[in-house]
Amino acid sequence: MILCIDQVIPTPLLSRVQATLADTTYRDGRETAGWHARTVKQNEQADGRLPQVVRLRKELESTLQRHPLFQMAARPRRMKPLMFSRYQEGMSYGNHVDDAIMATPEEAMRTDLSFTLFLNDPDSYTGGELVIDTTAGEQTYKLPTGALVLYPSSTLHRVDPVTRGQRLAAVGWAQSQVRDPQQREILFDLDTTRRQEFEAHGKTRTFDMLSKSLANLLRMWAEI
Numbered sequence: 001m002i003l004c005i006d007q008v009i010p011t012p013l014l015s016r017v018q019a020t021l022a023d024t025t026y027r028d029g030r031e032t033a034g035w036h037a038r039t040v041k042q043n044e045q046a047d048g049r050l051p052q053v054v055r056l057r058k059e060l061e062s063t064l065q066r067h068p069l070f071q072m073a074a075r076p077r078r079m080k081p082l083m084f085s086r087y088q089e090g091m092s093y094g095n096h097v098d099d100a101i102m103a104t105p106e107e108a109m110r111t112d113l114s115f116t117l118f119l120n121d122p123d124s125y126t127g128g129e130l131v132i133d134t135t136a137g138e139q140t141y142k143l144p145t146g147a148l149v150l151y152p153s154s155t156l157h158r159v160d161p162v163t164r165g166q167r168l169a170a171v172g173w174a175q176s177q178v179r180d181p182q183q184r185e186i187l188f189d190l191d192t193t194r195r196q197e198f199e200a201h202g203k204t205r206t207f208d209m210l211s212k213s214l215a216n217l218l219r220m221w222a223e224i
Ligand SMILES: O=C(O)CCC(=O)C(=O)O
Pocket: 085, 093, 098, 116, 130, 157, 158, 159, 169, 171
């Protein structure tokens, strides 16, 4: 399942992110890529050691932790610290698969889900689409400012060359409590349906039964 979520971050935070990213130091993106991805990765990443970058990163991470749709779709157990990336004219990130295991400050994690949070106006740059290889063919994403695409880390994907302007994004990875994508999708559908039932009719018997099934499937499938 690939999910797009609009307006993930509030406008004041987005403005602060944009202001900080316009005025910070960047490093060569190849520093954080695996050996094969490094050969096709051509971008820049905000220096993650700078205090203003750390502060923003943490704020964005806690915003995601509180986002109901992100939580429902990803069920994150561990998250890799977010990275802010910038693609200037001519930069791109060729086809690659993300590393299956990534280091975090605490412990290594398995990457189940990858995501991109688009941080600037898509009309201000040309190219720079995130292209994901799926069984239904290539899917292309160039989302509005503040929108996020969540996709399986198991896919081949790339960022097409930026041919005008610059593309700013935050990228991240999550290990899910539910490893199997099909199980995760079943839980997502059930959760969505029970919320719709609640909104339409309140806490009905149907809502309770859907909640019970969701909780019991989680008991079967979740690793915590
Ligand atoms: O910037 C993006 O949309 C994705 C970048 C990416 O694939 C990566 O950092 O592994």
